[in-house]
Amino acid sequence: xxxxxxxxxFLRRGVLWPTAEIYGGIQGLYDYGEAGSSIxxxxxxxxxxxxxxxxxxxxxxxxxxxxxxAVVRASGHxxxxxxxxVKCNACGEEYRADTLLEARGVxxxxxxxxxxxxxxxxxxxxxxxxxxxxxxxPPKAFNLMFGFDWGAQSEERAYLRPETAQSSYLAFPRMWNxxxxxxxxxxxxxxxxxxxxxxxRQVLFRxxxxxxxxxxxxxxxxxxxxxxxxxxxxxxxxxxxxxxEKGAKEATLQKLSDLVAxxxxxxxxxxxxxxxxxxxxxVLGYPEARLRLFEKNEKERAFYNRIQYDFEAHLDSLxxxxxxxxxxxxxxxxxxxxxxxxxxxxxVTLENGRHILPHVLELTFGVDRNLWALADLLMKKDGDxxxxxxxxxxxxxxxxxxxxxxxxHGEDALRLHRRLVAEGFHVVLDDSGSIGRRYxxxxxxxxxxxxxxxxxxxxxxxYTLRERDSKAQRRVTVEELAVALRKASLFPTPHSEVRN
RNA sequence: GCGGACAUAGUGUAGUGGUUAGCACGCAAGCUUCCCAAGCUUGCAACCCGGGUUCAAAUCCCGGUGUCCGCACCA
Numbered sequence: 001x002x003x004x005x006x007x008x009x010f011l012r013r014g015v016l017w018p019t020a021e022i023y024g025g026i027q028g029l030y031d032y033g034e035a036g037s038s039i040x041x042x043x044x045x046x047x048x049x050x051x052x053x054x055x056x057x058x059x060x061x062x063x064x065x066x067x068x069x070a071v072v073r074a075s076g077h078x079x080x081x082x083x084x085x086v087k088c089n090a091c092g093e094e095y096r097a098d099t100l101l102e103a104r105g106v107x108x109x110x111x112x113x114x115x116x117x118x119x120x121x122x123x124x125x126x127x128x129x130x131x132x133x134x135x136x137x138p139p140k141a142f143n144l145m146f147g148f149d150w151g152a153q154s155e156e157r158a159y160l161r162p163e164t165a166q167s168s169y170l171a172f173p174r175m176w177n178x179x180x181x182x183x184x185x186x187x188x189x190x191x192x193x194x195x196x197x198x199x200x201r202q203v204l205f206r207x208x209x210x211x212x213x214x215x216x217x218x219x220x221x222x223x224x225x226x227x228x229x230x231x232x233x234x235x236x237x238x239x240x241x242x243x244x245e246k247g248a249k250e251a252t253l254q255k256l257s258d259l260v261a262x263x264x265x266x267x268x269x270x271x272x273x274x275x276x277x278x279x280x281x282x283v284l285g286y287p288e289a290r291l292r293l294f295e296k297n298e299k300e301r302a303f304y305n306r307i308q309y310d311f312e313a314h315l316d317s318l319x320x321x322x323x324x325x326x327x328x329x330x331x332x333x334x335x336x337x338x339x340x341x342x343x344x345x346x347x348v349t350l351e352n353g354r355h356i357l358p359h360v361l362e363l364t365f366g367v368d369r370n371l372w373a374l375a376d377l378l379m380k381k382d383g384d385x386x387x388x389x390x391x392x393x394x395x396x397x398x399x400x401x402x403x404x405x406x407x408x409h410g411e412d413a414l415r416l417h418r419r420l421v422a423e424g425f426h427v428v429l430d431d432s433g434s435i436g437r438r439y440x441x442x443x444x445x446x447x448x449x450x451x452x453x454x455x456x457x458x459x460x461x462x463y464t465l466r467e468r469d470s471k472a473q474r475r476v477t478v479e480e481l482a483v484a485l486r487k488a489s490l491f492p493t494p495h496s497e498v499r500n
Numbered sequence: 501g502c503g504g505a506c507a508u509a510g511u512g513u514a515g516u517g518g519u520u521a522g523c524a525c526g527c528a529a530g531c532u533u534c535c536c537a538a539g540c541u542u543g544c545a546a547c548c549c550g551g552g553u554u555c556a557a558a559u560c561c562c563g564g565u566g567u568c569c570g571c572a573c574c575a
Contacts, residue, residue: 077575206574466535
């Protein structure tokens, strides 16, 4: 679906809107409304059920969103997030001072501070690549983190976390002790991260405050679980770095077992690609034809990642493939850095007596992005109705209860509503407008079922159950209703039989 | 952040200096209606913010904010 159509539906139905809109809004922030926050919560719950469910040794935690400066210094974010920008006085073009110096062969320019950078720019007679003049403004730090002074006397520096992952690394020693000293240990966080993006755009795709769902798996590279294996035939649409070097532009269906056999990735990594792919396909309902795995090459990926595949979906609203999440093999980079930074040994002693620094496999998931992508891909025009074919457990409401003629069936509908609410179902009552109009309203925000109360309901307590996508109806009793709703609420699990 | 375009009810839009600011959809109330945005009646609801020019500004000018498209950025 196109971006304008999506956004106007979202605004009209109160799914989401710009933050502080009556004051003109603020770039990069959006508020979720009733339907939006419900879908987002459901998405987070589905993610958690799947990824925390991968192993009994995986747990969710909820760490603080603010970090002291020492943490972001150790993680490398302080250096890497503060780009020194200079502007050409003649033509106004902006550059990163360190990039200009590096282009002239200056080593470790990233480590230089403002005045030194300026000195070197002058010494080396660096010229503007566009207009050729050699006059720049003094470097101005553009920090992509939100930092602020902390404490009663503003005596400390603190930062809003730029990614949730750091919180999990900090939690590792506590979790190791509290959770019985076993590897693999999984630490999941679903929470906000904050980045001072230069140009936030594309609604939910570049926000300044956004929700990440991330699982950090700490494991022993010499002692991998037996279950971390891929079946021989499981294939994914993949565009590998190797294929791209050879000129490939499009993903091809590739067997993960082949990629392992060719030495392109270890099997434990392939296993996690498979489980992540199954979540997108089988839990979230992404059409396979729109998904691909995109491998970042050495230049593109973050320096600490040894292997990085992004999960991408082709979105009409944003004109191409967009990243929804990723699988990063970060090695022991993070625990090494935080061991050094905190002067704490984050290594652990295993049952067999070996003392190791665990490696980290990071599974990331952008919650807001996925909400947008699922709207783009699953919301469709069907004649003059709009249908959002969300999986039932992601829909904001499971069913709408509609008295066919409110005056005659209203009371009965209210009774049914109370009963289903008491049974724990998220159902909504709508008695306003013609029956077709009410069906259409439900379809538009993805409600999978409509239950209609009619003349027969009054005499024999049966109702018609309408299915959203097919519009097909069947007549059911209350008991059958509850069974159908319960069944639709069930999630697939990572341990169900793997289909290719 | 740079360049360009744009900003009118909840949504989509008409309106080139003087309009009761129009239309469609929507929403609400009523009538009707035993099943897919039907019909009839009535109603609700808008000129992004701040300055300026002018007798008069939704309309022209300046600034701000926001959105979109390119460029840059996206550890």
